Amino acid sequence: MEAFAKSRISRRAVVFVLTVVLLVNFYLFWYGWPSNLNPGLESHSEPQASPSESSIEEIWTNSTANGSDLTISVPEYHAPNSTPLADRQADFIQHLFKQLNENNPQCRNVRVDEDTGGIEFDAVNDTPRPNYIVREDEMREPLAKAHRDFVAAIQDFDVSKLPYNSGTRGIISSAGGDYFPTFVTSLRMIRRTGCTLPVEVFLIDWSEFEPYICEVVLPKLNAKCIVLAEMIEKAHFPKKNIPQLKGYQIKPFAMLLSSFETFIWMDSDCVPLHEPGTLLDSEPFTSTGLVTWPDYWANTVAPLYFNISLQPEPPMTARQSTESGIMLVSKQQHFLTLSLSTYYNYYGPDYYWALLGQGAYGQGDKDTFIQAAAAVNAPFYAVSEPVATVERPVRTGKMGFAAMVQTDPVQDYNLTSQGLWRVKNSSVAPAPRAFFVHASNPKFNAAGNILEESSRKDGKPGRLWAWPEDVTRRFGYDAERAYWDELKTVTCTLEHAFFSWQQKSGLCEGVQRIWEIAINNPDAPIPGFTGEAPVDFNTSTYASILTSVLNKDEQLSSHHLPGFKRDLGL
Numbered sequence: 001m002e003a004f005a006k007s008r009i010s011r012r013a014v015v016f017v018l019t020v021v022l023l024v025n026f027y028l029f030w031y032g033w034p035s036n037l038n039p040g041l042e043s044h045s046e047p048q049a050s051p052s053e054s055s056i057e058e059i060w061t062n063s064t065a066n067g068s069d070l071t072i073s074v075p076e077y078h079a080p081n082s083t084p085l086a087d088r089q090a091d092f093i094q095h096l097f098k099q100l101n102e103n104n105p106q107c108r109n110v111r112v113d114e115d116t117g118g119i120e121f122d123a124v125n126d127t128p129r130p131n132y133i134v135r136e137d138e139m140r141e142p143l144a145k146a147h148r149d150f151v152a153a154i155q156d157f158d159v160s161k162l163p164y165n166s167g168t169r170g171i172i173s174s175a176g177g178d179y180f181p182t183f184v185t186s187l188r189m190i191r192r193t194g195c196t197l198p199v200e201v202f203l204i205d206w207s208e209f210e211p212y213i214c215e216v217v218l219p220k221l222n223a224k225c226i227v228l229a230e231m232i233e234k235a236h237f238p239k240k241n242i243p244q245l246k247g248y249q250i251k252p253f254a255m256l257l258s259s260f261e262t263f264i265w266m267d268s269d270c271v272p273l274h275e276p277g278t279l280l281d282s283e284p285f286t287s288t289g290l291v292t293w294p295d296y297w298a299n300t301v302a303p304l305y306f307n308i309s310l311q312p313e314p315p316m317t318a319r320q321s322t323e324s325g326i327m328l329v330s331k332q333q334h335f336l337t338l339s340l341s342t343y344y345n346y347y348g349p350d351y352y353w354a355l356l357g358q359g360a361y362g363q364g365d366k367d368t369f370i371q372a373a374a375a376v377n378a379p380f381y382a383v384s385e386p387v388a389t390v391e392r393p394v395r396t397g398k399m400g401f402a403a404m405v406q407t408d409p410v411q412d413y414n415l416t417s418q419g420l421w422r423v424k425n426s427s428v429a430p431a432p433r434a435f436f437v438h439a440s441n442p443k444f445n446a447a448g449n450i451l452e453e454s455s456r457k458d459g460k461p462g463r464l465w466a467w468p469e470d471v472t473r474r475f476g477y478d479a480e481r482a483y484w485d486e487l488k489t490v491t492c493t494l495e496h497a498f499f500s501w502q503q504k505s506g507l508c509e510g511v512q513r514i515w516e517i518a519i520n521n522p523d524a525p526i527p528g529f530t531g532e533a534p535v536d537f538n539t540s541t542y543a544s545i546l547t548s549v550l551n552k553d554e555q556l557s558s559h560h561l562p563g564f565k566r567d568l569g570l
Ligand SMILES: *[C@@H]1O[C@H](CO)[C@@H](O)[C@H](O)[C@H]1NC(C)=O
Pocket: 307, 308, 310
């Protein structure tokens, strides 16, 4: 009897446990994991004040009360979380991807039988346009048809439903993985110029979402992470048709899906030397709505491309190829341009990158923007002043590449609109000031090669943007020091905070050592230094903000939810 009762109890217990397990599974199946296990999914809703966040607020307020001047006029930033915008984005994604998929060129991939490599740009002497496309006659009609149909289809999109908030401005970038530390350092450089524009940083998918950086660090700098995969999922696009976008294919998609109507695109390793927002109120941007900067090389678009896109073939002297690390774009004026640019990048690896570059160095999204603008007959301004290079002495004793220097477009336009083309004859006017530096190698990421690459032949560290002086003088102030100061602050306050830094050690120490020997050293020469930093350049304000917000181990650990990637099934 007793045994019977016992077994009945244990049977009941088993049934009860099984029922609970089933119910829990059922719940999880339909509703997913509770969102606190899944912080990323909350990124578009209003932030909940968790204990750690309120303690950050306290630190923030207290240090303000303590008398240190922490006031920065960063306007409150509402990211694209309004329902209408999200709906418009979803509609647009559906429309765009439908058209992208339906207008696949019906021919074999574009191949070249020789790479153009690095043909130097010559603005004076015209040369025949290179033509290395293999069997172009077979491909002309299929490519032209798909191009024509796609251009016709995107014109059908209802312009009253374009996916951005009217009248908004901001800065867009993409980061993720190894690029994140560089992005945060560059973002602080943006803030040092006095620029308070909101920033949206695009990540490809949830594996790139870093909760601590995205939810604690970036909001304090008026910046926000946007996960592209989430937007695409929200559009309920049929799974089999969800595109696998990689690397710089995402650039035009990010531009189209950002909430800003007007924006500055900056690669994570690009920094402004002056307040970049001013460029949006000046010519040449105000009349064209699209400004690009040059690469070193000639524009080597294939003749076949001009034929299929129904454009006249420009002379080789017309303009350089584009270096798309920085761009100014008005979506209101260039919606078709960006849509066509997504087509060129979606079909980039198989067709358009080869058509637009023919194996040129750095071939990729570069020329997809101005060629798309030209194809839809929209105006643009390609800065004419050639990209300059700053170099550094390397271990072999020779000079090595350090960064690309791009010019103030307002000053460039001032000259060209008077018929003064320095690119044809550099004696006609002095060089305009530098406005952006694209520090592509080494990048300002302490875990990359910057520490190693700062060493000279004798093993001692030295400046990276060291030479030539006629270029560094165009910075107008010691811009390299500014970037190093930010690198030091970011490295030493966020030492283990980035996913890609978690296993690294000695990063802060390494940066500090170089900073003391090469940067903060009165005996070390400052190349080309001629003046004071811009007026808004207030190091201590920004440094103290970041320091007060960060360096709190407990905050850090509370945002590093172990297994969070696994919970998302990534
Ligand atoms: C380019 O395209 C036009 C039609 O748009 C065609 O008439 C012309 O023959 C083409 N040019 C070449 C070189 O094939």
